[in-house]
Amino acid sequence: MTSVYRPMSFFIETERLSLRLRGPEDAECNLEILSEHEGGTTRNLADVRDRLVKQNEQAHQSGIGFLGITRRDQGDQIGYCGLFVGHYSFDEPEIGYEMLRRTHGYGYATEAASAVLEAAFATGRQRVWATVPTWNTPSIRVLKKIGFRYDHRISDEQGAVMHMVRDA
Numbered sequence: 001m002t003s004v005y006r007p008m009s010f011f012i013e014t015e016r017l018s019l020r021l022r023g024p025e026d027a028e029c030n031l032e033i034l035s036e037h038e039g040g041t042t043r044n045l046a047d048v049r050d051r052l053v054k055q056n057e058q059a060h061q062s063g064i065g066f067l068g069i070t071r072r073d074q075g076d077q078i079g080y081c082g083l084f085v086g087h088y089s090f091d092e093p094e095i096g097y098e099m100l101r102r103t104h105g106y107g108y109a110t111e112a113a114s115a116v117l118e119a120a121f122a123t124g125r126q127r128v129w130a131t132v133p134t135w136n137t138p139s140i141r142v143l144k145k146i147g148f149r150y151d152h153r154i155s156d157e158q159g160a161v162m163h164m165v166r167d168a
Contacts, residue, residue, distance in 0.1 A: 005091075005123040007063035008083060012115045019067035019112060022080055023056045024049045026068045029077035033098050063123065064093055069112050071103075078103040081112040083120055083128070087163070092127045093120065097142075104138065114146045121168045134160040 010021035022030070027049040034041035034048070043051075059065025066082030079099035086094040095116060099109050120128050130148055132139045140162065148164040155161070 005063060005125060008065070008123050009119045010059070010065070010067065012067065012119055013072070014111050014115050016072055017108065017112055017115070018070045018072050019081065019115060020070075021056060021059055022052055022066050022068040022082075024052050026052055026077060026080070029068065029100070030080070033079060033100060036101050062090070064090075064120075066096070067112075067116065069099070069108065071108070078108060079112070081109070081116045083116065086129075087131055088129045091125065092129055093125070094129045094131060095120070096130075097139075109139070109142045110145050113142055117146055117166065126168045128166050130164045130166075131161050132164065134162050140164075 012019040027045055030052060031041070031043065031045055031048045034043055055065060062085075064083040064085075066080045066084070068077055069079045069081060070077050079097065081095070081097035083093040084096055086096070088094055095113060097109050097113050097116075117128060129151075130143050132143065134140075134153065143164050143166075146166070148166045151163045151165045153160055153162050
Protein backbone atom coordinates (compact mmCIF):
# COMPACT_ATOMS: atom_id res chain seq x y z
CA MET A 1 0.00 0.00 0.00
CA THR A 2 1.42 3.39 -1.03
CA SER A 3 1.01 6.38 1.24
CA VAL A 4 -0.57 9.46 -0.27
CA TYR A 5 0.50 12.88 0.94
CA ARG A 6 -0.55 16.34 -0.03
CA PRO A 7 2.26 18.31 -1.69
CA MET A 8 4.32 20.47 0.63
CA SER A 9 3.62 24.19 0.38
CA PHE A 10 6.25 25.71 -1.90
CA PHE A 11 5.55 29.23 -0.65
CA ILE A 12 5.64 30.07 3.06
CA GLU A 13 5.80 33.42 4.82
CA THR A 14 6.84 33.94 8.41
CA GLU A 15 7.19 37.12 10.43
CA ARG A 16 10.60 37.93 8.92
CA LEU A 17 11.09 35.48 6.05
CA SER A 18 9.68 34.43 2.70
CA LEU A 19 10.37 30.88 1.60
CA ARG A 20 9.72 29.65 -1.93
CA LEU A 21 10.77 26.66 -3.99
CA ARG A 22 14.37 27.08 -5.16
CA GLY A 23 15.15 27.41 -8.83
CA PRO A 24 17.98 28.59 -11.07
CA GLU A 25 17.59 32.16 -9.79
CA ASP A 26 18.98 30.92 -6.45
CA ALA A 27 22.30 29.80 -7.93
CA GLU A 28 24.40 32.73 -6.69
CA CYS A 29 23.25 32.34 -3.08
CA ASN A 30 23.69 28.57 -3.23
CA LEU A 31 27.19 28.91 -4.67
CA GLU A 32 28.09 31.32 -1.86
CA ILE A 33 26.85 28.79 0.71
CA LEU A 34 28.88 26.02 -0.96
CA SER A 35 31.99 28.23 -0.97
CA GLU A 36 31.62 28.65 2.80
CA HIS A 37 31.91 24.88 3.34
CA GLU A 38 35.23 23.64 4.68
CA GLY A 39 37.44 23.23 1.63
CA GLY A 40 35.16 25.39 -0.52
CA THR A 41 33.62 24.00 -3.69
CA THR A 42 34.71 23.00 -7.18
CA ARG A 43 31.27 23.83 -8.62
CA ASN A 44 30.72 26.90 -10.74
CA LEU A 45 27.60 29.01 -11.24
CA ALA A 46 26.43 27.00 -14.28
CA ASP A 47 26.81 23.69 -12.38
CA VAL A 48 24.84 25.03 -9.44
CA ARG A 49 22.14 26.46 -11.73
CA ASP A 50 21.75 23.09 -13.51
CA ARG A 51 21.52 21.26 -10.20
CA LEU A 52 18.84 23.65 -8.94
CA VAL A 53 16.80 23.15 -12.12
CA LYS A 54 16.89 19.37 -11.54
CA GLN A 55 15.99 19.74 -7.86
CA ASN A 56 13.07 22.01 -8.79
CA GLU A 57 11.75 19.43 -11.25
CA GLN A 58 12.12 16.65 -8.65
CA ALA A 59 10.27 18.76 -6.09
CA HIS A 60 7.32 19.23 -8.44
CA GLN A 61 7.24 15.46 -9.04
CA SER A 62 7.63 14.38 -5.40
CA GLY A 63 5.84 17.21 -3.59
CA ILE A 64 8.81 17.93 -1.29
CA GLY A 65 11.93 20.03 -1.79
CA PHE A 66 14.15 22.87 -0.68
CA LEU A 67 12.85 26.41 -0.31
CA GLY A 68 15.05 29.45 -0.76
CA ILE A 69 14.93 31.85 2.18
CA THR A 70 14.67 35.61 1.67
CA ARG A 71 14.56 38.21 4.42
CA ARG A 72 11.32 40.12 3.86
CA ASP A 73 12.64 43.51 5.03
CA GLN A 74 15.95 43.42 3.19
CA GLY A 75 14.86 41.34 0.19
CA ASP A 76 18.12 39.36 0.18
CA GLN A 77 18.50 35.60 -0.08
CA ILE A 78 20.15 34.10 2.97
CA GLY A 79 19.88 30.33 2.61
CA TYR A 80 17.51 27.43 2.15
CA CYS A 81 15.44 24.99 4.15
CA GLY A 82 13.35 22.02 3.11
CA LEU A 83 12.59 18.35 3.06
CA PHE A 84 14.47 15.58 1.28
CA VAL A 85 14.76 11.81 1.24
CA GLY A 86 18.12 11.19 2.86
CA HIS A 87 18.82 8.43 5.36
CA TYR A 88 15.13 7.72 5.79
CA SER A 89 12.15 7.58 3.44
CA PHE A 90 9.63 9.58 1.47
CA ASP A 91 7.14 8.85 4.26
CA GLU A 92 9.61 10.08 6.89
CA PRO A 93 11.79 12.67 5.14
CA GLU A 94 14.65 14.65 6.59
CA ILE A 95 14.69 18.37 7.15
CA GLY A 96 17.78 20.25 6.02
CA TYR A 97 18.86 23.87 6.08
CA GLU A 98 21.87 26.05 5.45
CA MET A 99 22.29 29.75 5.99
CA LEU A 100 24.95 32.17 4.87
CA ARG A 101 27.43 32.63 7.72
CA ARG A 102 26.81 36.36 7.96
CA THR A 103 23.20 35.58 8.95
CA HIS A 104 23.99 33.09 11.73
CA GLY A 105 22.85 33.97 15.22
CA TYR A 106 19.65 35.87 14.33
CA GLY A 107 17.16 33.01 14.66
CA TYR A 108 16.52 32.74 10.92
CA ALA A 109 17.28 29.01 10.78
CA THR A 110 14.91 28.34 13.68
CA GLU A 111 12.16 30.44 12.08
CA ALA A 112 12.55 28.81 8.67
CA ALA A 113 12.88 25.25 10.00
CA SER A 114 9.81 25.68 12.20
CA ALA A 115 7.77 26.83 9.20
CA VAL A 116 9.01 23.96 7.02
CA LEU A 117 8.29 21.46 9.78
CA GLU A 118 4.73 22.77 10.02
CA ALA A 119 4.42 22.45 6.22
CA ALA A 120 5.74 18.87 6.43
CA PHE A 121 3.10 17.86 8.94
CA ALA A 122 0.42 19.62 6.85
CA THR A 123 1.19 17.09 4.07
CA GLY A 124 -0.05 14.32 6.36
CA ARG A 125 3.36 13.02 7.41
CA GLN A 126 3.68 11.90 11.01
CA ARG A 127 7.46 11.99 11.45
CA VAL A 128 10.41 14.06 10.22
CA TRP A 129 14.07 13.24 10.76
CA ALA A 130 17.25 15.31 10.91
CA THR A 131 20.85 14.23 10.71
CA VAL A 132 23.56 16.57 11.90
CA PRO A 133 27.25 16.14 12.66
CA THR A 134 27.80 16.13 16.42
CA TRP A 135 30.23 19.06 16.12
CA ASN A 136 27.46 21.28 14.66
CA THR A 137 26.14 22.59 17.98
CA PRO A 138 24.19 25.53 16.46
CA SER A 139 22.15 23.20 14.21
CA ILE A 140 21.51 20.84 17.10
CA ARG A 141 20.22 23.81 19.12
CA VAL A 142 17.89 24.82 16.25
CA LEU A 143 16.48 21.30 16.05
CA LYS A 144 15.93 21.10 19.81
CA LYS A 145 14.15 24.49 19.78
CA ILE A 146 11.63 23.18 17.25
CA GLY A 147 10.98 19.98 19.17
CA PHE A 148 13.38 17.38 17.75
CA ARG A 149 14.73 14.78 20.14
CA TYR A 150 17.83 12.61 20.04
CA ASP A 151 17.24 9.14 18.58
CA HIS A 152 20.68 7.66 17.91
CA ARG A 153 24.21 8.38 16.75
CA ILE A 154 26.29 6.82 14.00
CA SER A 155 30.05 7.18 13.59
CA ASP A 156 32.09 6.49 10.49
CA GLU A 157 35.34 7.71 8.90
CA GLN A 158 33.79 11.17 8.46
CA GLY A 159 32.88 11.52 12.12
CA ALA A 160 29.84 11.17 14.37
CA VAL A 161 26.36 12.06 13.13
CA MET A 162 23.40 12.57 15.41
CA HIS A 163 20.00 11.34 14.19
CA MET A 164 17.13 13.36 15.64
CA VAL A 165 13.40 12.90 15.15
CA ARG A 166 10.22 14.91 15.56
CA ASP A 167 6.73 13.41 15.60
CA ALA A 168 3.67 15.37 14.50
